[in-house]
Amino acid sequence: MPLTHFDSGGQVHMVDVGAKQETARLARAAGSIAMQPATLALIKAGTAGKGDVLGVARIAAIQATKRTGELIPLSHPLPLTHVAVDFTLDEEHNAVHCEVTAQTFGRTGVEMEALTGVSVGLLTVYDMCKSVDRGMLIHGIRLLEKSGGKSGHWLVSDTAK
Numbered sequence: 001m002p003l004t005h006f007d008s009g010g011q012v013h014m015v016d017v018g019a020k021q022e023t024a025r026l027a028r029a030a031g032s033i034a035m036q037p038a039t040l041a042l043i044k045a046g047t048a049g050k051g052d053v054l055g056v057a058r059i060a061a062i063q064a065t066k067r068t069g070e071l072i073p074l075s076h077p078l079p080l081t082h083v084a085v086d087f088t089l090d091e092e093h094n095a096v097h098c099e100v101t102a103q104t105f106g107r108t109g110v111e112m113e114a115l116t117g118v119s120v121g122l123l124t125v126y127d128m129c130k131s132v133d134r135g136m137l138i139h140g141i142r143l144l145e146k147s148g149g150k151s152g153h154w155l156v157s158d159t160a161k
Contacts, residue, residue: 014074020107025148029114030099031141033122037094039133043125044089053128054087054096061085061121065102065113075112078104083113085121098122099144111146 007013043053062083069077082103087096100117102110122138129136147153 012074014076015108017076017107020149022105022107023148024103024105025109026101026103026146027110027114027143028099028101028145029111029118029141029143030097031118031122031138032090032095032097033125033136033138034093034095035129035136036133037091039129039136040089040091040094040096042132043096043129044091051128053125056128057087057098057121057124058085060124061098061100061117064120065100065110065117068113068116071116072112076108078106078108078110078113080104080110080113083117085117087121096122096125098125109146109149111143115141115143 004015046052062085064071065080065083069075080102082101084101086099088099090097098118098121100114100121102113102117104110104113118141119138122141126136126138143156145153145155
């Protein structure tokens with residue numbers, strides 16, 4: 001299957017979605033940030049020096065989904081109809097997990113919006129906690145699910161999680 005962002009002459013271009021049918025589209029993405037136990041305790045207690053880490057990270061993730069078309073060069077700007085951001089504290093692995101669900105009704109999918117939201121949400125956790133833990137590790141950013149459009153529904157296999 002050819003890469004869609006290149007024309008027949010090998011030149012980069014923005015994919016023409018004008019002829020595609022508008023459908024309800026959804027994408028879910030996830031990722032994690034691992035940290036020291038004391039850093040996770042600060043986040044859980046809400047006592048990090050910069051304030052409510054997950055509250056700020058949630059707003060950052062939502063804002064990032066809305067600005068994806070400005071950040072990813074060939075991504076179409078999309079009118080999002082809904083964005084949900086969930087953070088889970090994982091004390092067993094000293095990590096914060098982030099999941100973003102993005103939705104629209106349009107001609108192209110929202111995978112990039114969900115992935116960008118996760119990335120920026122986790123980067124914001126890093127930024128807010130870096131003064132106490134510079135060794136945090138962001139990892140596992142991936143698409144979990146997409147639906148809508150000609151290709152239909154896709155769900156990550158259990159082996160890829």
